[in-house]
Structure formats: C-alpha cells, structure tokens
Amino acid sequence: MTTTQAIISCRNLTKVYRMGDQEVRALDGVDLDIHEGEFVAIMGPSGSGKSSLMNLIGALDRPTSGEMWINGRALSEMSRDELADLRNETLGFVFQQFNLLARQDAFQNVRLPLRYARKDIGDMDARAKECLELVGLGTRMDHRPMQLSGGQQQRVAIARALSNRPRILLADEPTGALDSKTTVEIMHLMQDLNRQGITVVVITHENEVAEYARRQIHFRDGKIETDSAHPELKRASGG
Amino acid sequence: MKVGLAATSAAEALFSNPLRSLLTMLGIIIGVASVMVMMSIGEGAKAQIEAQISSVGTNVLNLQPGSMNRGGRNHGGGSARPFNEADISAIGQLSFVEEVTGTLSGQANAVSEETNWTTTIQGGTSSFFSVNNWPAVEGRIFTEQEVQGGAAVALLGKTAATNLFPRGDALGQRIRVNGVPIEIIGILETKGQSGGGGMGRDRDDIIVAPLSMVRNRVTGGNRWVSRHVSNIQVLVQDGYDVIEAQDELATIMRERRRVEPGAQDNFSVINFADMIKQRAAVAENMSMLLAFTAAVSLIVGGVGVMNIMLVSVTERTREIGLRMAVGARGGDILLQFLVEAVVLCTLGGLIGMAIGWVGVYAYAQIAAAPMLVSPIIIATALGAAASVGLIFGFFPARRAAQLDPIQALRYD
Numbered sequence: 001m002t003t004t005q006a007i008i009s010c011r012n013l014t015k016v017y018r019m020g021d022q023e024v025r026a027l028d029g030v031d032l033d034i035h036e037g038e039f040v041a042i043m044g045p046s047g048s049g050k051s052s053l054m055n056l057i058g059a060l061d062r063p064t065s066g067e068m069w070i071n072g073r074a075l076s077e078m079s080r081d082e083l084a085d086l087r088n089e090t091l092g093f094v095f096q097q098f099n100l101l102a103r104q105d106a107f108q109n110v111r112l113p114l115r116y117a118r119k120d121i122g123d124m125d126a127r128a129k130e131c132l133e134l135v136g137l138g139t140r141m142d143h144r145p146m147q148l149s150g151g152q153q154q155r156v157a158i159a160r161a162l163s164n165r166p167r168i169l170l171a172d173e174p175t176g177a178l179d180s181k182t183t184v185e186i187m188h189l190m191q192d193l194n195r196q197g198i199t200v201v202v203i204t205h206e207n208e209v210a211e212y213a214r215r216q217i218h219f220r221d222g223k224i225e226t227d228s229a230h231p232e233l234k235r236a237s238g239g
Numbered sequence: 240m241k242v243g244l245a246a247t248s249a250a251e252a253l254f255s256n257p258l259r260s261l262l263t264m265l266g267i268i269i270g271v272a273s274v275m276v277m278m279s280i281g282e283g284a285k286a287q288i289e290a291q292i293s294s295v296g297t298n299v300l301n302l303q304p305g306s307m308n309r310g311g312r313n314h315g316g317g318s319a320r321p322f323n324e325a326d327i328s329a330i331g332q333l334s335f336v337e338e339v340t341g342t343l344s345g346q347a348n349a350v351s352e353e354t355n356w357t358t359t360i361q362g363g364t365s366s367f368f369s370v371n372n373w374p375a376v377e378g379r380i381f382t383e384q385e386v387q388g389g390a391a392v393a394l395l396g397k398t399a400a401t402n403l404f405p406r407g408d409a410l411g412q413r414i415r416v417n418g419v420p421i422e423i424i425g426i427l428e429t430k431g432q433s434g435g436g437g438m439g440r441d442r443d444d445i446i447v448a449p450l451s452m453v454r455n456r457v458t459g460g461n462r463w464v465s466r467h468v469s470n471i472q473v474l475v476q477d478g479y480d481v482i483e484a485q486d487e488l489a490t491i492m493r494e495r496r497r498v499e500p501g502a503q504d505n506f507s508v509i510n511f512a513d514m515i516k517q518r519a520a521v522a523e524n525m526s527m528l529l530a531f532t533a534a535v536s537l538i539v540g541g542v543g544v545m546n547i548m549l550v551s552v553t554e555r556t557r558e559i560g561l562r563m564a565v566g567a568r569g570g571d572i573l574l575q576f577l578v579e580a581v582v583l584c585t586l587g588g589l590i591g592m593a594i595g596w597v598g599v600y601a602y603a604q605i606a607a608a609p610m611l612v613s614p615i616i617i618a619t620a621l622g623a624a625a626s627v628g629l630i631f632g633f634f635p636a637r638r639a640a641q642l643d644p645i646q647a648l649r650y651d
Binding site: 055058060061080081084085087088089093095099101103104112113115116117160164 | 557561566568570643644648
C-alpha cells in the first residue's frame with residue numbers, strides 16, 4: 001500500500017469525541033486506501049465510526065491523530081480555506097436529507113458550488129443545466145425542492161455534487177430517506193457515474209445498497225472489521 | 240463569490256421574510272428619515288442666513304429712530320423723532336464711513352400705460368445702490384444731481400417691473416406713482432425673498448427713487464422735522480471694526496439728538512449682519528443637536544439589525560454548513576451575511592430617504608422655508624445607513640463564518 005496511488009489514503013486515523021467526561025473513540029487507528037475509480041460501500045452499525053470517517057474524508061472535520069491524504073495532499077497541512085477549496089474542487093457530497101436550499105429552485109441549487117469556485121469554470125449556467133440533464137431532471141430545473149419528490153430531490157443533490165466535476169463523490173446514506181424503487185434508481189445513477197471514472201464512496205447500513213458497490217468495508221467500534229478488497233484481514237487494523 | 244451574487248442572494252433572503260425585514264429596517268428608516276429632515280432644515284436655515292448676510296452686507300449699519308431692546312424687537316420704533324438730511328451729511332464726514340444714504344419709504348400706487356400695481360416706493364440718495372450692494376442690471380442709477388434736484392426718475396425692482404410692464408419694455412417708459420409722473424431709468428438686480436421663518440417679503444417688489452422727490456411729492460414731509468428721513472444706512476470702510484463703528488455712531492447720534500447722559504437712546508444702530516450671525520450660530524447648534532438625536536436612532540436601528548442577523552445566522556446554520564461543504568470559504572460566508580446586513584440597511588435607508596423627503600417637503604410648505612436636499616445630505620444619510628449595516632452586521636457575519644462545517648451541517 002502506497003499513498004501515491006490512492007486518491008484517498010488514511011494512516012492510523014483516530015477521532016476521539018468528548019462527551020461530558022467520557023471519551024468516545026469514534027475511529028481507532030484506521031488505515032485505508034481507496035483508489036481512483038473505485039466504488040466503495042462503507043458499512044457498519046450506528047456508532048461504528050463510519051460517519052466520522054465520512055466527515056474526515058470529506059475534509060469537513062479534522063482527526064484527533066493520524067494522517068490522511070486526498071489526491072496526494074496531506075489534509076493536516078491545509079488551512080481552513082484550502083480545505084474549503086478542496087471540497088469545492090475535488091469532492092462532491094450527497095446527504096441523506098438532501099440538504100437543498102428550500103428557497104432556491106433546482107437550477108440554483110445545482111449552481112451553488114460553482115459560485116464558490118476559485119478557478120474560472122466558464123459558463124456556470126450551461127454547466128448546471130448539463131448536470132441536471134445528466135440526472136434526468138432537465139425539464140424540472142425551475143422546480144423548488146418542495147415541488148419535487150424525494151428521489152428527484154436526491155437527484156438534484158447529486159447534480160449539485162457533480163457540478164464542479166469532482167473526482168470523488170461522497171454519499172452519506174443517500175437512500176436513507178427514499179423508498180426501495182427510488183433507491184434502485186439512485187444507486188444505478190451512482191454506478192453510471194462510477195463507470196464514467198468518478199470514485200464513489202457510499203456510507204450505508206443497508207446490504208442492498210452496499211451490493212451496488214464493488215468493494216465493501218465493514219466498520220465496528222471504530223475499526224475496519226472486514227474489507228472485501230482485503231479478505232485476509234479479519235478485525236485487523238494495521239493492514 | 241462575487242459581491243454582486245452575494246447581493247442577489249441577500250435580496251432573496253430579505254424578501255423571503257418581508258415583514259421581519261421591514262420591522263428590522265424600521266429603526267434605520269426612522270433614523271435616516273430624521274437625519275435627512277434635520278440636516279435639510281439646518282442646511283436650509285444656513286443657506287437662508289448666508290443669503291441674508293450677503294444681501295445686507297457684513298459692514299452695513301442701520302440707524303432707526305426709536306430704541307431697540309437687546310432681542311432685536313422694535314419698541315415703538317418710528318414714534319421717536321425722525322432723522323434728517325443734516326444727520327446724513329454729519330455721518331458722511333466721519334472717517335470710517337465709506338458711504339451713507341438716508342431712506343424714506345411709502346406705499347405707492349403705480350400706474351403704467353398697461354396696468355396698475357400697488358408696491359413700495361423707496362427714497363434714497365445716489366449712495367443707496369452701493370450701500371445696499373444693489374446695482375442696476377438695465378439702464379442706470381440716478382445721480383447726486385438728480386437727488387438734489389428732486390428729479391422724477393426711478394428704478395424698478397424686477398417684480399414691480401414685470402407687473403407694470405408685462406412685455407418687459409419698462410426702461411424709458413413713464414409711470415404715475417400716486418399721481419406723480421416718473422420716468423423709469425433703470426431696472427434693479429434681483430434680490431429675492433428677505434427674512435426667514437416664512438415672513439419673507441419680496442424685495443424686488445419696489446420702486447427706488449431720489450429721496451427728496453419721494454418726500455416732496457409722494458410720501459409728504461414731516462410736521463416737525465424738515466428734510467426728514469426714516470432710516471440711515473451706513474457702509475463702514477473695509478477693515479474698520481464694525482462694532483466700534485456702531486459705538487461711535489451711537490455716540491455721535493446721542494450728541495446730535497441731545498440725549499442726556501444716562502438716558503436711553505431714542506434711536507438704534509443696528510448691525511443686521513451681526514444679528515443674523517447670532518441667529519446662524521443658534522440655528523447651527525440646534526441642527527447639530529437634532530442631527531445627534533437622529534444619529535442615536537440610527538444606532539438603535541443598528542442594534543435591531545444586529546439582533547435579527549444573529550437570529551438569521553442561527554436559523555440558517557444548516558444552510559451555512561451546506562455552503563461550506565460545497566466549498567464556501569469562511570470569507571464567502573462572511574461576505575454573504577455582511578452584504579445582507581448592508582443591503583437591509585441600505586434598503587431601509589432608501590425608504591427612510593423617501594419618507595425624509597416627504598418630511599422636508601412638508602416642512603418647507605408649512606414653514607415656507609427653502610427645501611434643501613443637497614447631494615451631500617443624500618450621501619450622508621445613505622452612507623450612514625450602509626455603515627450601520629457594515630458595523631452591526633460584522634459580528635453576526637463573523638459568527639457565521641467561524642462556524643464549524645460539520646457542526647453546522649448537523650445542526651437542527
């Protein structure tokens with residue numbers, strides 16, 4: 001395992017939360033490499049540390065100790081603004097609760113990340129339109145979230161995540177609020193995107209969802225329990 | 240994110256809750272409206288006073304029969320013995336006197352070939368025009384010979400000229416004033432309204448003619464004083480202290496009018512410019528005080544804005560978290576909320592200005608004062624509103640910018 005090949009790389013990653021005078025080790029010395037083009041499902045019961053891992057990979061939070069690299073850059077050396085730029089340029093987020101801006105229509109929601117882009121990205125409107133068409137909502141661009149179904153809202157969220165052409169798509173329980181039929185649609189969409197070369201990391205506790213991924217990683221008590229890419233590991237943390 | 244985009248999303252945010260935005264703006268609206276009204280009244284009073292000073296001249300002293308108390312109110316003015324032409328020549332001998340003229344005025348029923356017009360006729364010597372800084376714009380002023388000889392000539396003020404000769408061909412024409420035929424030899428420069436507080440009098444509604452002619456043929460003489468004049472105007476030489484001149488004139492007039500030592504003057508020497516300046520100082524202080532009060536209401540408005548912006552930041556914590564997740568830097572969030580506060584306050588400022596404008600207009604109507612809304616006042620009022628937004632919006636905006644992305648996203 002080398003850090004240079006992997007698009008996401010974690011070494012001895014530890015996250016400790018303080019709850020009153022109790023310490024909770026959400027992540028406990030995790031080593032993990034995810035390579036470009038992978039479709040990874042991160043699974044585990046609640047409290048297993050999968051959401052903490054997601055926050056760290058998403059550059060939204062900093063680890064208590066350990067180091068991680070995204071795209072070859074060590075996150076510990078980056079400032080708040082640099083992390084913001086990394087989220088903007090390299091990462092796309094999809095949340096369980098969609099997190100769309102209620103007052104803005106689908107088109108404006110998708111365009112949101114483009115407004116924070118530091119680099120010149122040309123025609124923002126064309127890009128946003130293109131992304132909405134990609135998720136099959138080309139005809140609903142002026143609809144507000146309230147006027148869209150759950151599945152459609154999640155598609156808008158995916159289009160928003162794609163608008164900056166990220167290399168990594170991070171999805172935190174993307175189908176948690178959706179029915180089974182819509183779940184299939186959304187996961188197929190994720191597969192399509194993965195085929196186009198985007199690295200997809202999905203956090204889920206549902207086996208049906210995890211099956212769409214080519215690699216499944218199970219977490220328990222802040223450690224990797226099993227990793228389908230490394231069947232030799234069994235509750236190992238050193239790699 | 241560019242400021243323009245921030246302004247657009249700020250406007251969206253404000254219009255999404257119009258009632259709350261309006262209530263928040265109320266303090267700013269009231270503040271800006273009152274700043275504007277106060278400044279306009281102050282400016283208007285100042286402009287009026289300046290115009291008066293320039294029209295009376297800063298070194299002109301006015302002698303009136305009768306005493307005058309300190310407040311400038313006339314006590315039985317005119318009931319005392321009038322001055323006469325000997326007084327004028329005596330004053331003319333004084334070293335500090337540049338020019339001196341006597342005046343005598345009365346009502347004039349003027350008749351031209353076209354129409355008639357009731358106005359005021361003012362008698363004066365040939366110095367009248369230089370003392371009052373009142374040149375002829377057409378024709379000429381009358382000469383000392385014409386004054387001595389009692390020539391039936393006159394100059395018309397603009398208003399009198401327009402009313403008597405609507406076609407504008409007054410020069411060289413004849414009019415009859417109280418039955419006396421008089422030739423128009425000149426038209427005077429426009430002076431405008433006099434006095435303040437709505438007591439304005441059109442100073443251009445006047446006929447100016449030689450003193451002796453006016454006394455002998457129009458207003459009539461005085462039973463006890465021959466060659467009398469009602470007022471004397473003195474132009475003090477440049478560089479001579481006007482206050483000192485005032486004292487010296489008083490001393491001389493006491494002698495001439497045989498006022499016993501210790502007795503009250505039976506005349507007064509008035510320095511109009513000085514009186515006006517004193518009034519100006521009072522007006523200045525007053526408008527400063529009012530502007531300060533208005534500024535306080537702006538600050539109170541600013542606190543309201545800060546309060547509502549803090550509420551807004553709390554309410555939109557998740558939105559902030561999301562914006563950060565998709566790549567907004569702290570600076571972007573700071574800018575967004577700062578622009579929102581500034582837009583809120585500027586909008587309030589604009590509404591306040593509209594209301595202030597109505598207030599100034601109403602005041603101008605009621606007090607018959609000039610309506611003065613200068614660009615400086617507008618810039619000050621708007622600038623003050625925007626600054627309030629900037630100052631009081633900064634703390635909430637910084638709080639938003641410093642939120643932790645993950646905690647903001649999880650907030651509910």
